[in-house]
Amino acid sequence: MKNYIHSHEAVIEEVSPGIRRQILGYDTNLMLVRVQFAADAVSAAHSHPHQQVTYVEKGVFEVTIGDEKQLLRRGDCFILPSGIQHGARCLEEGVLIDTFSPAREDFLK
Amino acid sequence: MKNYIHSHEAVIEEVSPGIRRQILGYDTNLMLVRVQFAADAVSAAHSHPHQQVTYVEKGVFEVTIGDEKQLLRRGDCFILPSGIQHGARCLEEGVLIDTFSPAREDFLK
Numbered sequence: 306m307k308n309y310i311h312s313h314e315a316v317i318e319e320v321s322p323g324i325r326r327q328i329l330g331y332d333t334n335l336m337l338v339r340v341q342f343a344a345d346a347v348s349a350a351h352s353h354p355h356q357q358v359t360y361v362e363k364g365v366f367e368v369t370i371g372d373e374k375q376l377l378r379r380g381d382c383f384i385l386p387s388g389i390q391h392g393a394r395c396l397e398e399g400v401l402i403d404t405f406s407p408a409r410e411d412f413l414k
Numbered sequence: 415m416k417n418y419i420h421s422h423e424a425v426i427e428e429v430s431p432g433i434r435r436q437i438l439g440y441d442t443n444l445m446l447v448r449v450q451f452a453a454d455a456v457s458a459a460h461s462h463p464h465q466q467v468t469y470v471e472k473g474v475f476e477v478t479i480g481d482e483k484q485l486l487r488r489g490d491c492f493i494l495p496s497g498i499q500h501g502a503r504c505l506e507e508g509v510l511i512d513t514f515s516p517a518r519e520d521f522l523k
Contacts, residue, residue: 312490329467339469339489360439383419
């Protein structure tokens with residue numbers, strides 16, 4: 306396993322309109338993914354068994370978790386227990402750092 | 415458990431000279447911590463059983479993992495398997511996003 310990942314070495318993949326994903330680092334129980342959003346891009350409501358913690362590196366996002374919506378900005382964070390429904394709308398172009406436990410093996414296929 | 419953490423709500427703690435830690439979000443198996451480094455600040459070599467993935471949000475760091483040293487900059491990442499010795503020196507003022515699995519219960523005391 307590599308211990309160092311330089312940004313230019315990691316593939317950037319467009320996963321839906323205006324959303325580009327870069328898997329940066331992972332181990333069995335942990336994965337860190339950088340996700341760039343264009344303004345107005347939407348990550349539709351979904352859920353997964355993995356725990357998730359996401360950090361807002363840049364931009365403004367309206368984040369829906371269960372029945373609640375909040376605006377998050379640079380330096381803010383959200384926490385998703387296993388299985389909770391969630392989605393995000395980008396209000397100002399930005400970047401989310403998504404982290405998962407265990408690693409999202411579905412992202413590696 | 416709170417799902418949303420706004421940056422201004424999370425305590426910032428000076429953990430060693432020039433290093434300030436802000437625990438942003440955690441669940442049982444996952445923790446995300448923002449660490450601000452002044453130039454020349456050093457995180458001394460240490461190890462822990464937790465898996466760790468760290469993202470460089472800002473700045474330049476010389477990161478030592480086992481016997482190897484590399485320079486990492488904004489957008490780069492490093493991956494630490496359980497138990498590996500590691501340390502970092504900040505060359506230009508910056509921020510690391512440290513993520514751990516499981517959560518660092520020692521940080522919560």
